[in-house]
Amino acid sequence: MPGCGCEAASPTALHGLAVFMQTTLSIATDAFAYGMVLFIISIGLSLTMGLMRVVNLAHGAFAMIGGYIASYITRDLGWGYVPAILLGVAGTIIIAAPFERLLFRRIYGKPELLQVLMTIGITFCVIGVTNYFFGPTLKTIPLPDILTRPVDIGFRTIAAHRLFVMACGVGVAAALWFLIEKTGFGIKLRAAVDNAAMTDALGVRTPVVYAIAFAVAVGLAAFGGIIGAEFLPVEPYYALRYMVLFLVVVSVGGAGSILGTLVACLALGAVDTVGRYLMPDFGNFFFYAAVIAIVFAFPRGFFGRAQ
Amino acid sequence: DTVKVGIIGPFSGPFALQGKNFQAGVQAYMGLNGKSVAGHDVEVVYRDLPAANPAQARALAQELVVKDKVQYLGGVYFTPDAMAIAPLLVQANTPLVIFNAATSAILTKSPLAVRTSFTTAQTTTPLGQVVADNGVKKVISAVSDYGPGIDAEGAFKKAFSAAGGEIVDSIRMPMNTNDFSPIMQRVKDSGAEAVFAFLPSGPTTLGFVKSFNETGLKKSGIKLFAPGDLTQESDLPALGEAADGTLTTFHYAVSHDSPENKAFVEAAGKALGNPAELSFPAVGAFDGMHVIYKMIEATDGKQDAQKAVDAVKGLSWTSPRGPVSIDADTRHITENIYLRQVAKDADGKFINKEIKTFENQKDPGLAAK
Amino acid sequence: MPAASLEVRGLKAGYGPTVVLEDISFAVPAGSRLAVLGRNGMGKTTLLSSLMGMNRRYGGAILLDGGDVAALRSSERCRRGLGLVPQTRDIFRSLTVEENLLVGIKDRSRGVIAEAYDMFPRLKERRRNLGWQLSGGEQQMLSVARTILGRPTVLLLDEPLEGLAPVICEELMAAFTRLAASGETTILLVEQRLESALDFAQSVVILERGRIVWHGAAHTLRADHGLVERYIGVGGLH
Amino acid sequence: MSDLFRVDGLTKSFGGLAVSRAISLAMAPGERLALIGPNGAGKTTFVNLVTGQLRPNAGRVVLNGEDVTSLGAVRRVRKGLVRTFQVTRLFAEMTPREHVTLTVLQREGKATGIIGRFLGNHTVAEEVDDLLDVLGLVEKADRPVGEIAYGQQRLLEIAIALALKPQVLLLDEPAAGVPSSETPRIEQALARLPASLAVMMIEHDMDLVFRFARRVVVLAAGAIIFQGPPAEVAADARVREAYLGNYANARRVA
Amino acid sequence: MTQPAMDVSAGAPTRSYPLYLRDIAGVAAILVAGAAGYWLFPDNLALLTRIIAVALLVLSLDLITGYCGVASLGQATLFGAGAYAVGFACVHGGVTEPLTLMLIGAVAGATAGLAMGAIMLRAHGLAQLVLSIAIVQLGHEAANKFTGYTGGSDGLAGLSVNPLFGVFEFDLWGRTAYLFGLALLVVVFALLRVVVSSPFGVLCRGVRQDPVRVKAMGAFVFPVILKMFVISGAVAGLGGALAAISTQVVGLDSISFELSANALVMLVLGGLGTLYGALVGTVIFMAFEHVVSAINPFHWLTMVGALLVAVVLVAPGGLVNLAGKVGGIGRSKGSKP
C-alpha cells in the first residue's frame, strides 16, 4: 500500500507523496476507462428501457450476437477490425429485425413484467442456440495492432484500445443525445412511448418509429459488445452473466437519460475500481452499497425522466 | 442385464463446457472399453444441474436412484451438490464417484463416495516449491473469493512458506470482477516478484491474464504462477499469447505424452465434436467410469454399494494423466502433479507443456483437517 | 385543403368484447358542423374514437370524402384528414409544450407553431414546460392546438371546453366557428353544454345507449323542449 | 377564533414561476365558497398546498386552530381536510363499491386488518349503498372503474370524498366531464352535507358556481384579485377581463 | 326499443364476495393435486418438495408484486434468510426439532422482509427493482464471506433434523418431507387467502394501482406495504426452511439473483395478483424444466425460453388468467406533481 505522505516534507515524504499521486491518477484512469466501457455497452439498453419503455433483458444477447459475428469475421475470415465492427452491427440488426416484427412489437407498452418474461425467454433461446452452434468456449475478437499498443499518457501507459473505447463512448453519447433531444424523430419516439394511441392519431406511424428505435438500440448493443469484448469476453452465457450489471447501471443513471447513464457508469465504475483496489475482498460490497446509497439519494436515478 | 449409471453435471448454463467434458470422458471410456463389462451392459443417464444448487442436486440424485434405478451415481461438478448427495448414499445403497467437486471434506461425509479428480490443495501444493525454485522470495497471492480459491490460497501459503518464501499480500477477488486493473495496481504496489493466482476457468481468466499484460506487469518481469485451472486447454485458444510462458501445476495436460492419453484425446475429441474444447473434467470422468466399471465387475452387476467401494480401495491403473490409484483410506485419487508451461506446439497451437513431474501426490487438504 | 365530407354507415364498435355502439349511420356534408349530444356514458366518446380508429370496430363503413377509411389504422386516417381532440386530452406528459405541438405537424416547418401560440398565448409562456406540469386548462388548450396544427379536414372535438375559463371558451368557440366558416374543416363536436353546442352546430345527433335516437337540425331541437327533456335531461337548457 | 379553516400567506413557486403569491383566506363552518380563475391561475396548486400534496415555500395552513402546515397529506385527510382530483385518480381495476367501502373502512380505522371480511360489515355496506345511491352510481357499482364512463368516474370521486366525512371539502372541478343533466346530482349530494362543513369548489361552470356559492374568490396569476358574493363578481371589471369575458352579458340574455 | 348491446356485458365482470366457497375449493384442489402428485410420482418426491419450497417463495413474491405492485428481483433474500437461519440453528445451535426450525425460518424471513421493505420502499419503479437486486447481491456476498458460519460457496452441510413428531424421518424417499411440505403449503395458502381478501388486502391492491389516491383516502402507504413485506418474508422464510430441512444442505444458490429472477418469471408466467397464479406458474415452470432437461440435458434452455415467449404471446395475463388482463407492476401512469 502506498504511504499517505502526510507527514513533514522530508525528501522521503515527498517521494511518498509522488508515489501516492501517481497511484491515485493511475486508479482514476482505470476507473474512467472501465466506466466508459460500461457506458458503451449499456447505453443501448438505456435507450430501450427509458425511451421505448421496454425492459429488454435480451440486450446482452444482442451484444453477444454482435460479438460472435465480429469474432467470426476477424478470426475465421481473417478480415480487419473495422469491417468486423460494421458487419457485426449490421448483422445483429438484421438478425434482430424478425425479433422486432414478431415478438417485441407485441410487448411495446405492455406491463414491465410481461416484457421481462418475454425478453428472458428470448435470452434463453439465444443462449441455447449459440451454445448449440458455436460451442461453449470463449471467442475473442483480435484487435488491430494499433489498438494493442500501449500509449504513454504521462504518468503511466494505457492500452490504446481503452482510449479508443473512451472516444467511442463520448461519440456515441453525443450522437444519441442529438438524435433524441433535437430531431423530429426523437420527439416522435418520445411521444409514442408516452401515449402510442394518441401519437398514432396525430398521424405518426408508430410501428415505424419503434422499429427504427429498436434497430438503433440493438446496433448500439452490438457495437458495445464488440468493442467491449476485451473486458467482457464473448461466450454463450454472456447475456445472463452481465444482465444484472447492465440493468443496475442503467437504472441507477435513470433510464432514458444519456447523461444519467454516463454519470452512473463513471460513478459505479469508480466505486468498483477503487473498491477493488483498496479492499478487493469487499469489492462487491462496495459496489452494491454504492448502488443502494445512490438510489437513496436519487430515487429516480441520477437524471431520471419524470414519470 | 443392464447396469444404470446416473451422471449429474452442468450440461447447460455457464459451466456447460465442463459438463460437456464429463460426457466426452464417459463416452471416450465406453468407446475404448466397450459398453458392457463382465457381461453387464452399462447404460448412462445424464441429468443437468447447471449451477451449484444442493436442493436440486438432491432431487436429481433421489430421482436417479428411486425412479431410474441407477446403481451408481457419478459426475458432480460443484462441492455443495456433492455435499447434498452424500447423506443419501448409504440409504440408497449407491456409490458416488465424483468426477470433479474438489473440496477435500466431501469424502468424509459418506463412506460410499470416491473421487477421481483432484483437490485444489493437491494441485496447488507443489507450486510452492516451484516458485521458490524459480528464485522468487516475495509473492502476492490473488485468488477468486470462493471456496476453491480460498483452499488454493491456504495450500499455496503453506507450501511456499515451507519453502522459505514470503507472501507479501493476499487478495481475494470477487467472482464477478470484470476489470482487473485495480488488482494489478495492487500487485505493482506490493513490490512482489511474482503473483500466485487462482481463478476458475472461464471469461475471468481471460480478463485477468490480459490485464496482467496490459498493465505492463509481465513486461516488468513479474512472474505469474497458478494451478492449472487458469490455463485450461479449452481457454487457451482465447488466452493465447497473453498467457504465454505462464507456469502452472495440475494433474492433467491434454498434451501429456503417453499412449493412453493419445487414445483418450482422440476418443474424447471425437465425442466433443470440437477437440479444442477438451479439458480436465473429461479425464476425471474417464477415470470415474473406469472405477465404476471395476465396481460393476466386483459386484457382478448386483447392487451392493459397500462391496463396490471396497473393491476399488487401493485400485491402481494407468490413466491418461499417468499412473494413479485410489487411496484406501480417503477414497481420493492419488496422482502425479505436473509442472507445465504455456507454450506453442509444433503446429503453432498453444498447449500446456509438461516440464516436471511431482509423483504420487495425495490430497494434503484432508491431512490438514 | 378544403373540408371533407364524412359519412358513417352501420358502424358497430366497442372495447374488447364489449359492444358499445350499434348501427350508427349519419352523414356530415363538407364544411358543416354537427353536434353529438347524449347523456353520460351513452357512447359519445366511443363514437369519436371509433371514427379515429382507436378502439375496436365490429363492422360498418366510415367514408371520408367518399373513401372508406374504416380499415385503416389511426395514423393513416389522420393523414387523410381526420383529427381528434380527445376528452382525456392525452397530452404527452414527458414532452415539452413545444414538442407536443411538433408531434402533430405533418409538414416539417416549425414556423406554423406560431399559429398555435397566437390562438393560445398562454401556451407560449409555458412552452418549455413539460406536459405533466400544465394546469388542467392549459392541457386542454394544448390538446386542441396540437390537433388543429395537423390541419384536419374533419375535426372531432370531444368536450373541448371542459375545464376552460369562460373567456377562453368563448374565444375557442369563436375560433372553431371561424375554422368551419373558412371552409377548411368539417367539425363534429361533443359537448355537455347544450347551449354552446346548439349555438355552434347546424345539425345534431343524439346518442342513447349506443344508438342514434334523434337526428335533425339544431334549431328544431332548440325549439322542442320535450325532446331535450327526454334525451338530454332536465336542466339542459336555461 | 371562529374560522374552521384558514391559510396565511401561502406562497409557492416552481422555478421562476410564482404560482401562489401570499394567498390568505379563511372559511367558517358551513361556508360554501367557489374559487374561480383563469386556467393556470394556480387553483389546483392551491388545493395541493392546502391538502399537503405540495409543500409551500412560505405560509401556514390552519385547521380548527391547529397549524397543520408540517403535517403530511395523509394526516391532513384524517383531520378532515379532504379533496377531489381535477383529473380523476381511481383504481382502474376496482369497482365503485370497493372504492367507497375501502374509504369508509379506512375512516373507521379498519382498513389495515388482515383478518375480517372486506364486504361483510352491514353498517358499512348500508353507508356505502347510500352514498352510491346519492351519486347515481348504483347501476355501475360492481363494474371495474376502468370500464365506466368518465362522467361517472367524476361522481365516484365525490362519493369517495364524502365517505371520508370531511370538515373541509375541496372540490377541484367536480362537474368537469359531468353532463349538465347530471350536475344536479352533485348539487344534491352537496346539499345533503352537514351544515358544519366548509366546502370550497373550483369550477369553470359558472351556472353551477352561481347556484352553489355564497362567496366567490377569484384567483389570477397566483393572487386573489376579488372576493365577495356572487352577485358582485360579474360586475367586477378585473374579473370580467381576466376570466368571465362576455359570460355576464350572455347570462343576462339567457 | 331493443335491449342495447352493451348491457350484455353489464353484469359480467362483477366480483362477488365472499369468496369463501372459491377458497375452500382452491384449498381442496391443492390437496387433491398434492395427493395425486404423491401417488403418481412416488419416485419424484424430492422434486415435488423442491417445487413446494419454491412455490412458497413465489407466493411470497406475489404478495408484494401482485398485490402491492412492488416488483422485486431480490426475493430470494428472504428465502435465503430462512434457509440460512435454519441451517445455522441446526448446525451451530443444535436445534433439530423440525417445527421449531420452521418457526425460526419464518421469523428470520419476516425480519429480513422488514429490513428489505424498509430499504426498497425508498424508491419506485426501476430504481426499486435495482435496490432489490443490490440487496440480494449483498446478502449473497455476505453468505459467501462468512465462511465460518455459512460454509461459503461449499454450502452449509450437515443439517441433521429429528424425525417429525419424533416419528417420521426425513429420508431418501422424501415422503415425510413432501407430505410435511404439502401440509405447510395448504396452511399458508389458506391463511394468505384470508389476508388478501381482507380489507388490508384490498388496500394493498389500491396502493398498487394508485398510491396517491390511497393517501388522499387518508391511509398511509408505507406501513401497509411494509406489513405485507413482513408477511411475505415469513412465507419466503418458510420456503427456505423447508428447502433446508429437506435437503439438509444450504447453498449460496438459496440467496441468489438467479433464484429471485426465476421466482419472478414463474410468477408472471402463472399470473400476478392471484395466489393461484403463483402456484400454477411454479408447478408448470419447474415441471417443464425438469422434463425437458431430462430429455435433453444439453439444449433444454432453448425450450424453456420458447415456453416463456409462447406464454407471453398466447396468455399475456399469465396461465391462470388466459383471457384476463395483465396486472402489471401497477405503477399508475397518473400524475405525480
Ligand SMILES: Nc1ncnc2c1ncn2[C@@H]1O[C@H](COP(=O)(O)OP(=O)(O)OP(=O)(O)O)[C@@H](O)[C@H]1O
Ligand atoms: N375501456 C372500456 N371498456 C369497456 N367499456 C367501456 C370502456 N370505456 C367506456 N366503456 C363503456 O362504454 C359506454 C360509453 O362510454 P363513453 O365514454 O363513450 O360515453 P360518453 O357518452 O362519452 O360519456 P361522458 O359524457 O361521460 O363522457 C359506457 O357505458 C362505458 O361504461
Ligand SMILES: Nc1ncnc2c1ncn2[C@@H]1O[C@H](COP(=O)(O)OP(=O)(O)OP(=O)(O)O)[C@@H](O)[C@H]1O
Ligand atoms: N410541478 C410544476 N412545475 C412547474 N410548473 C407547474 C407545476 N405544477 C403547476 N405548474 C404551473 O403552475 C400554474 C398553475 O397551475 P394550476 O394547476 O394550479 O392551475 P389551475 O388554476 O388549477 O388551472 P386550471 O383551471 O386550468 O386547472 C400553471 O401554469 C402550471 O403550468
Ligand SMILES: [Mg+2]
Ligand atoms: Mg365522453
Ligand SMILES: [Mg+2]
Ligand atoms: Mg386546475
